[in-house]
Amino acid sequence: MQNSHTTPLLRNDLKEFLIRLGKIFSNISILALLLCFSGILSFAATAFILLIGFVVIILSIGTIFIIVPNYFDILMSTSQVSAKISAFFLENFYIFASIAIVGAVLSLILLLLDKRNKHIARIVISSVVIAIVIIAIIVVATEVI
Amino acid sequence: MNSVKLKLVGINSKLIPNIFIDDQYVKCKKNEFGSYETDFQTEKDEIKIAFSRELELKSKLWWLYAILSFIVSVFGIFNPPYDRKCISMDCSFIVKLKDVNNINIKFNSLSSSGRAVEVETETSFEEIKNEYTVDKIAKRRWIILLIARILAWIGIAILLGWLIANQIG
Numbered sequence: 001m002q003n004s005h006t007t008p009l010l011r012n013d014l015k016e017f018l019i020r021l022g023k024i025f026s027n028i029s030i031l032a033l034l035l036c037f038s039g040i041l042s043f044a045a046t047a048f049i050l051l052i053g054f055v056v057i058i059l060s061i062g063t064i065f066i067i068v069p070n071y072f073d074i075l076m077s078t079s080q081v082s083a084k085i086s087a088f089f090l091e092n093f094y095i096f097a098s099i100a101i102v103g104a105v106l107s108l109i110l111l112l113l114d115k116r117n118k119h120i121a122r123i124v125i126s127s128v129v130i131a132i133v134i135i136a137i138i139v140v141a142t143e144v145i
Numbered sequence: 146m147n148s149v150k151l152k153l154v155g156i157n158s159k160l161i162p163n164i165f166i167d168d169q170y171v172k173c174k175k176n177e178f179g180s181y182e183t184d185f186q187t188e189k190d191e192i193k194i195a196f197s198r199e200l201e202l203k204s205k206l207w208w209l210y211a212i213l214s215f216i217v218s219v220f221g222i223f224n225p226p227y228d229r230k231c232i233s234m235d236c237s238f239i240v241k242l243k244d245v246n247n248i249n250i251k252f253n254s255l256s257s258s259g260r261a262v263e264v265e266t267e268t269s270f271e272e273i274k275n276e277y278t279v280d281k282i283a284k285r286r287w288i289i290l291l292i293a294r295i296l297a298w299i300g301i302a303i304l305l306g307w308l309i310a311n312q313i314g
Contacts, residue, residue, distance in 0.1 A: 013204035013205065013206060013207075013210070016199070016201050016204065016210075017210040017213070017214070020201070020210070020214055020224075020225065021214070021217060023225045024214065024217055024218040024223045024224055024225070027218070027223035027225075028218075028219070028223050031223070116161055117158050117161060
């Protein structure tokens with residue numbers, strides 16, 4: 001019997017496992033990317049809390065201090081907690097960024113091994129993660145933000 | 146020399162069959178319409194075509210792969226779920242060959258029972274088996290993994306609680 005085909009349909013156990021690992025690394029890289037931006041997001045959240053707090057003061061023409069006597073302390077302590085969270089994420093930015101890049105690269109390599117099933121969505125997501133993290137590293141390293 | 150053109154329709158990411166002709170594994174090529182095709186020549190007057198479906202939990206080292214996946218995925222948090230239905234495919238046909246044979250195989254949607262494929266051909270054939278079944282071994286292993294994961298999570302929660310209590314105390 002002569003066979004003239006190129007795409008294998010048989011999947012061995014190890015390949016199945018490697019593809020699973022690829023999906024795991026892809027999931028990890030997505031979370032690491034979110035953690036990368038949590039610093040910036042929580043920084044924005046701190047600013048947002050303060051903005052809302054001051055808007056409430058202006059709109060209530062200061063009567064908020066009569067209704068809630070320790071309003072200013074509450075506002076400041078809330079923004080301080082938020083700022084601490086923001087500082088934690090910003091300090092560990094490079095750790096999360098490296099996890100995201102390593103995870104995405106490993107995921108790409110492992111998923112591209114699968115000749116039978118094309119994991120287009122995950123491959124695109126991993127590529128996007130790599131691109132975004134590289135841009136973010138350049139932005140943070142050059143201290144644009 | 147008899148020529149056989151085998152066309153497979155209905156294959157998707159959840160249903161990727163292994164194809165064997167006379168117990169020999171056959172590689173296929175995907176065409177532009179998303180179906181798989183294979184052409185071959187043989188001197189034989191009849192051939193046996195068989196299809197099977199590989200289940201991740203049927204592999205010999207399933208327990209090792211499961212443990213490694215569990216660890217790498219941070220205690221299963223990032224681990225994609227295993228196929229819960231554990232449906233296997235058992236299909237085999239004896240096809241009596243002419244000079245030119247066009248055989249179209251349409252795969253039915255996965256189900257716990259029922260016919261797995263529909264065969265369309267002008268060539269005469271005999272159906273030996275054609276069914277979807279729930280693989281009991283894979284299903285049992287899936288349940289074992291589920292219980293192991295729950296127990297591991299309970300263990301981790303207890304350990305974390307103990308560590309936190311020690312830190313506070």
